[in-house]
Amino acid sequence: MLRNFTIVLVVSTFVVFLGLSRYFYAPIKALSHSISSNLASVAEASVQRRAEKNPVSEIRLLFVGDIMMDRNIRTVAEKKGYDFYFECAMPTFSHYDFVIGNLEGPVTNFASVSRVKTEKDPNLFKFTMSPETLSAMKNSGINIVSIANNHASDFGLEGLRQTKENILKSGLNYFGDLTDENNGILTLTKNDVTFTLIPFNEFSDAVSASKTIKNLKDFSGSDKETSADFKIIFAHWGDEYLPVSKRIRKIAHDFIDAGADLVVGTHPHILQEREEYEGKFGTGQIFYSLGNFIFDQYWSEAVKNGGAVEIVLKNNGEAESRLLPVVLNTEFQPCISE
Numbered sequence: 001m002l003r004n005f006t007i008v009l010v011v012s013t014f015v016v017f018l019g020l021s022r023y024f025y026a027p028i029k030a031l032s033h034s035i036s037s038n039l040a041s042v043a044e045a046s047v048q049r050r051a052e053k054n055p056v057s058e059i060r061l062l063f064v065g066d067i068m069m070d071r072n073i074r075t076v077a078e079k080k081g082y083d084f085y086f087e088c089a090m091p092t093f094s095h096y097d098f099v100i101g102n103l104e105g106p107v108t109n110f111a112s113v114s115r116v117k118t119e120k121d122p123n124l125f126k127f128t129m130s131p132e133t134l135s136a137m138k139n140s141g142i143n144i145v146s147i148a149n150n151h152a153s154d155f156g157l158e159g160l161r162q163t164k165e166n167i168l169k170s171g172l173n174y175f176g177d178l179t180d181e182n183n184g185i186l187t188l189t190k191n192d193v194t195f196t197l198i199p200f201n202e203f204s205d206a207v208s209a210s211k212t213i214k215n216l217k218d219f220s221g222s223d224k225e226t227s228a229d230f231k232i233i234f235a236h237w238g239d240e241y242l243p244v245s246k247r248i249r250k251i252a253h254d255f256i257d258a259g260a261d262l263v264v265g266t267h268p269h270i271l272q273e274r275e276e277y278e279g280k281f282g283t284g285q286i287f288y289s290l291g292n293f294i295f296d297q298y299w300s301e302a303v304k305n306g307g308a309v310e311i312v313l314k315n316n317g318e319a320e321s322r323l324l325p326v327v328l329n330t331e332f333q334p335c336i337s338e
Contacts (some may be wrong), residue, residue, distance in 0.1 A: 002083040057191040061311040063234075063264045064089075064326070064334075065290035067137070068104040068151070070127040071114040072296035077331075082132045082216055085294050086140035088335040090313035093141030096310075097190055100197070101137075101293060102236065103145040103174075103265040105129055106152060106159035107166045107298050126154045142277050148176030148184060148199035148207075149236040149267065162333075175199055176234070178206035187228055192315040196228035198260075200251075202237040202267075209251050213258040233263040241302070244272050244288045253277055256284030261319060264309055265289045270302045274323055285321050293334050294324060304328045 069077060069085070077085065086093075088226050093099045102180065105127030113123040137145070153160055160177070167174045175186035176199035184207075187196040200212045212233065219228045233255050237246045250265050256279035263286045265272070272288035291306025298304055305327050312320040325337045 008217060010307055039190040047127055056314055057193065058312055058314045059098070059190050059193045059195075059197075060096045061098045061100065061313065062093065062324075063287075063290060063309040063311070064099070064101040064142075064293040065266050065306045065308075066104045066149075066269065066292050067101045067133075067145075067294045068127060068296070069129045069133045069269075069294060070112055071107060071124075073155060073294060074112055075115060075131065077130075077132070077136075082130070082136035083139055084331075085333055086136055086142075088329060088333040090140045092308075092336040092338060096141070098188070099140075099142045099218055100144040100146070100156065100234070101142055102149055102234075103129075103147055103163075104149055104151050104295070106155050107131055108155055108159045110155050110159065110164040125151075127151050127161065128155055131166045131170070133173055134166055137169050138172055142172070144173045144175070144186070144197070144201060146176040146197075146234050146266075147174055148178060148201040148204070148234070148238070150201070150203035152176075176201065179206055183207070183211075185219075187213060187219070189220050193230070193313050194228045195230040195313055198233050199233060200233055200255075201234040202235070209254060216255065216258040216260055219259075229315070229317065230261045230319060231259055232311075233260045235263060235265045236267045237265055238268045238272075238289060240268050241270055242268065248288065249275075252286045252288065253279070256286070257281075262311065262321065263287065269295065269297060271305065271307045287323065291326070298328075300334065306334075 069082070069224065073085065107129045110128045112128060113126055116124050143321045145269060147163060164174065165178060175197045178184045178199065178201060184199045185196060187194065191299055198212060198215050201207055201211065216231055219231050239245060255263050256277050259281055263284065267286045268289040269292055271291040275286040277284050277286055287309050290308065291308060292303060301329050305325065308324045308326050310322050310324055327337065329335050
């Protein structure tokens with residue numbers, strides 16, 4: 001009798017348990033699903049808040065080659081206006097935060113002496129540009145110029161002094177004065193991205209490749225006051241109208257090995273090759289020469305057509321680059337193909 005009672009009790013308990021399970025299962029399942037959904041929402045919101053707190057931002061840079069507005073260029077500009085030479089490139093410039101070019105000569109109140117009648121006259125290569133040049137550059141969208149080149153001192157220290165003064169008066173910025181206490185280096189920050197422009201002028205006694213490498217290392221440390229997200233060498237170097245030499249290639253590789261992210265070159269008056277070099281700290285991009293941007297050299301396609309380098313820098317450390325063709329139109333205005 002006791003055994004039968006036990007069996008009945010167990011069976012009854014099991015039946016009750018099944019009934020209660022069916023009664024409580026749906027609410028428990030719903031509650032569990034609700035908790036899981038809430039946890040997922042919280043996690044998603046947390047990720048979104050982190051993304052909102054540290055969004056990926058970027059800046060866009062464009063580098064162009066040699067700009068020399070004396071000699072024949074100056075003669076045309078005095079008739080048509082200095083803005084004339086930038087009309088075709090201006091729409092492209094508007095897409096960039098910073099447009100950077102090589103100012104191939106001083107900007108002074110001295111009279112031009114380069115408009116000579118014979119190519120044997122040494123003044124043919126002694127440049128000075130009108131301050132109107134800088135106004136036209138500013139109007140076009142160029143906002144930074146390098147003065148680290150072999151013509152910057154064509155009119156001596158007074159010419160260099162006037163050049164720096166005129167650049168700042170025009171609202172442009174500059175780098176490359178190797179007599180400055182900061183070695184001609186310019187560091188800028190925008191959209192949470194910091195980049196440093198470090199000049200190298202092969203034709204100046206004030207700087208050497210080894211000194212430039214030291215400057216690079218000074219901006220490659222962990223100190224936030226001196227370090228930069230991206231380090232760009234803007235070099236004036238090489239042999240005119242010739243391919244890249246082994247000597248220049250070695251210097252470029254040394255710059256990347258020392259921490260440069262990008263090397264952009266000018267001076268040879270022709271567009272030279274682009275190279276990806278795997279350095280000690282990662283892959284660096286080298287654009288050996290951008291050729292001419294505005295220059296009165298028209299005897300071959302090589303000197304008439306150059307290049308512009310587009311650089312996109314992001315605050316997460318990523319960078320992108322591409323080379324854009326620069327072609328002179330029938331009015332000898334530089335046009336950038338996108």
